[in-house]
Amino acid sequence: MELGLHRCGEADCLSPPPARGEAHTYSSILKLVIKNMDQIKHKYVQVDGLKLHVAEIGSESSPVVLFLHGFPEISYTWRHQMIAVANAGFRAIAPDYRGYGLSDIPPQPEKTSFADLVKDTAIILHSLGISKVFVIGKDFGGMVAYVFALFFPEKLAGIITLGIPYMPPQALKQLQTLPEGFYMRRWQEHGRAEADFGRFDAKTVVRTIYILFSRSEVPIANENQEIMDLVEPSTPLPSWFTEEDLETYAASYGKSGFLTALQIPYRSMLEEIAPPNQDPNGMIIEAPALFITGEKDFFFSFPGMAEYLKCGIKNYVPNLEIKYLPEGSHFVHEQFPDKVNQLLLNFLNLNKY
Numbered sequence: 001m002e003l004g005l006h007r008c009g010e011a012d013c014l015s016p017p018p019a020r021g022e023a024h025t026y027s028s029i030l031k032l033v034i035k036n037m038d039q040i041k042h043k044y045v046q047v048d049g050l051k052l053h054v055a056e057i058g059s060e061s062s063p064v065v066l067f068l069h070g071f072p073e074i075s076y077t078w079r080h081q082m083i084a085v086a087n088a089g090f091r092a093i094a095p096d097y098r099g100y101g102l103s104d105i106p107p108q109p110e111k112t113s114f115a116d117l118v119k120d121t122a123i124i125l126h127s128l129g130i131s132k133v134f135v136i137g138k139d140f141g142g143m144v145a146y147v148f149a150l151f152f153p154e155k156l157a158g159i160i161t162l163g164i165p166y167m168p169p170q171a172l173k174q175l176q177t178l179p180e181g182f183y184m185r186r187w188q189e190h191g192r193a194e195a196d197f198g199r200f201d202a203k204t205v206v207r208t209i210y211i212l213f214s215r216s217e218v219p220i221a222n223e224n225q226e227i228m229d230l231v232e233p234s235t236p237l238p239s240w241f242t243e244e245d246l247e248t249y250a251a252s253y254g255k256s257g258f259l260t261a262l263q264i265p266y267r268s269m270l271e272e273i274a275p276p277n278q279d280p281n282g283m284i285i286e287a288p289a290l291f292i293t294g295e296k297d298f299f300f301s302f303p304g305m306a307e308y309l310k311c312g313i314k315n316y317v318p319n320l321e322i323k324y325l326p327e328g329s330h331f332v333h334e335q336f337p338d339k340v341n342q343l344l345l346n347f348l349n350l351n352k353y
Helices: 010-014 027-037 075-087 114-127 139-152 171-178 183-188 192-197 202-213 243-256 259-263 306-317 337-350
Strands: 041-047 050-055 064-068 090-097 135-137 156-162 288-294 319-324
Touching: 041 114, 050 114, 064 075, 064 114, 064 139, 075 090, 075 202, 075 243, 075 337, 090 114, 090 156, 114 139, 135 139, 139 156, 156 243, 183 192, 192 259, 202 337, 243 259, 288 306, 288 337, 306 319, 319 337
Parallel strands: 064 090, 064 135, 135 156, 156 288, 288 319
Antiparallel strands: 041 050, 050 090
């Protein structure tokens, strides 16, 4: 990958990119984000003609922790963790992927790939002058984190994932054997998710997915049922997710829409990205690693997942430690921020560079 970059000047960084006529402007969303993350700075880095938003807090001389979000999240999802690690002496950085949050939407969202997100990550780090980093990924952000680790092992101080562990290609292919109504398979189907989501505004879509993914059951629809219909409209939000949180997410997706999010991760799930070292050992992550999962995370209920975590994963990540939170859901970092923060800090301090 060629890593061209742009180091933005201070005025450039703090000025939001121009709006493109969306219902929510960049400035209005930024106001919401700043209101709820008032200790955190916001910058923009130019990558492939796109302005990518980066939230940041902490001293530039401190060890760096890079946070990579999942779906339906944005960088805002790390609000509790960023402040905690910065207060503990680290520099926290959380980008919005292209097509997500406050970052620009690519001209052709349907062509976005995991390789793009890994390249973007490398360029952002280079632009900010960062040569070594702890990477923390949630949901498919963990997949981005592990691909980054395979391509740039020399940059990795340690890796932590939440919700999704390291999964080799054969494990990802196993997900395709789940029923046709499995949410990932439905969202891989061009047109179906667009029609399903399109019946509602962005706030309702995010609200529904947060409720759905907070459950312990794997989301599977019946043949004549859509994924959004798996949640009754009267169902309350999880107690740890506020209406203000929902408004922040809704404003973001009101701008970006869901096209990039459907493309990556769901329609790029089986994309093959070969690391520079083609030897089978090149698929092994030697860096210190931690996986945090809630025991009530629906992903933990996938067929074979418990056995894989018990017996198979250390073939790929030999220095991995696994921590289970008994009541934790798929959003364990938002549900139990203090518990997760303590686990993160224990790992970061143990492996501090």
